[in-house]
Amino acid sequence: MDRIDYLIVKAIEKNAKMPIRRISKITKIAPTTVYSRLQKLEREGIIRGYYTKIAEEKLGRTISAYILIKLLYTHLKKNNITQRDFTYYLSKHPLIVEASTITGRKDVLVKVKVKDMEELNRVIEQIRNADYVMDTETMVAHYDAPGKLNIICETETRCEHFWDNLKKEEEYEELQE
Numbered sequence: 001m002d003r004i005d006y007l008i009v010k011a012i013e014k015n016a017k018m019p020i021r022r023i024s025k026i027t028k029i030a031p032t033t034v035y036s037r038l039q040k041l042e043r044e045g046i047i048r049g050y051y052t053k054i055a056e057e058k059l060g061r062t063i064s065a066y067i068l069i070k071l072l073y074t075h076l077k078k079n080n081i082t083q084r085d086f087t088y089y090l091s092k093h094p095l096i097v098e099a100s101t102i103t104g105r106k107d108v109l110v111k112v113k114v115k116d117m118e119e120l121n122r123v124i125e126q127i128r129n130a131d132y133v134m135d136t137e138t139m140v141a142h143y144d145a146p147g148k149l150n151i152i153c154e155t156e157t158r159c160e161h162f163w164d165n166l167k168k169e170e171e172y173e174e175l176q177e
């Protein structure tokens with residue numbers, strides 16, 4: 001990805017429904033170039049789809065919590081289930097918005113969005129009652145910074161110039177206004 005691809009991707013990351021002419025105006029790149037670059041990014045698998053961001057708080061889900069899970073590997077092995085399989089299974093729960101296998105003292109980390117503490121307790125109980133779970137640890141978030149679907153780095157060095165990129169993004173935000 002070069003600078004042009006980066007600018008185009010940042011534009012559609014903000015609004016996947018943004019018309020090509022608008023992207024062209026914001027990025028100061030010709031519409032035909034924007035179109036051909038988007039086609040190339042899709043063909044190369046850099047852009048894998050266009051998604052909708054749901055405002056969970058508008059649905060009443062204002063509480064975010066992270067649940068660390070320690071697994072019972074003897075139970076997993078008996079049933080021929082891997083850590084990854086169990087994590088994938090958890091990701092299908094309607095209140096779990098993210099699920100990851102992790103390193104460290106715990107094995108799985110899930111993020112949930114719930115409407116109240118009672119609903120959080122029900123999710124925790126469901127997880128704790130699974131045969132494969134040894135114990136859990138829950139942390140409730142006080143504040144969620146606005147997130148994004150993808151992490152796009154302008155450079156090949158995997159965001160090593162984060163603060164420089166942040167400044168460029170602030171300049172980019174000003175262009176959009």
